[in-house]
Amino acid sequence: MGRWEPNARGRLANAALELYRERGYEQTTVAEIAKRAGLTERTFFRHYADKREVLFAGSGELQELFVRGVADAPGSAAPIDALAMGLEAVSGTxxxxxxxxxxxxxxxxxxxxxxxxxxxxxASISAALADTLRRRGVAEPAASLTAEAGVAVFKIGFERWILAAEERDMWQLMRESLDELKAVTAGR
Structure with a gap:
């Protein structure tokens, strides 16, 4: 690939992931990532602060989407139901x-x-969710507890979704995990 070809950021991300799988994260250098992508190290650093950030570049957008889903829930929604709207928004991406x-x-x-x-x-997502819930009028410690529970549901749902044998969509798994949490807290 020539240096002029489009989607440098995506090419760098794909090259990094390939190399991390092949050689391991620690053994992979930025120079190797850039070379695999057909780009220069300078181009790499225009897109990413370091080789770790290749894997976390979408974190801000993920957090923003999650928070927006909770913030946009109807005012009458219970905190856990507002959280479900955030989980649904994230799942679509x-x-x-x-x-x-x-x-x-x-x-x-x-x-x-x-x-x-x-x-x-x-942890950053949890803090942002708790802040959003507080702005919706949810008092402490309920806002922080709901936010932490939401991150736990996301984590468990995500881990289930990436299993090799799993074919269901992410939202279905998030919803099932949230329902499990509700059942546990209800004592069922």
Missing amino acids: FADRREYARERQAVIMANAVLQERELIKL
Whole structure:
């Protein structure tokens, strides 16, 4: 591929994921990623701060979508139902990305530094959700508890969705996980 071809960011992300799978995250350099993508290191750094951020570049958009889904829920919606709207909004963005998500998660689970970064991402989402719930009039500790529960539902639903044998869409799995949480808290 020539340097002039479009979608440099996507090419870099795909090249990085390929190399992380082949060689491991720690053994892969930015130079190798750029070369595999047919680009320069300078181009890499125009798109990503470092090789770790290739895997987390969409975190801000994910958080924003989740928060917007909760914020846009009808004012009469219970906190857990507003959270469900956020989960549904997030689920739609993953529709055609299951294989990429599986590969990305495998790379993350193989590296402690990346696992830590993933936990930071989830904590940031939880904090933003709690803030959104508070703006909706949900008092503490209910806002923080609901936000943490929402992140747990997302995490469990996502882990189920990326299983090799799983074919159901993400929203169905999120809904099932949320229903399980409701059943547990109701004592059923």
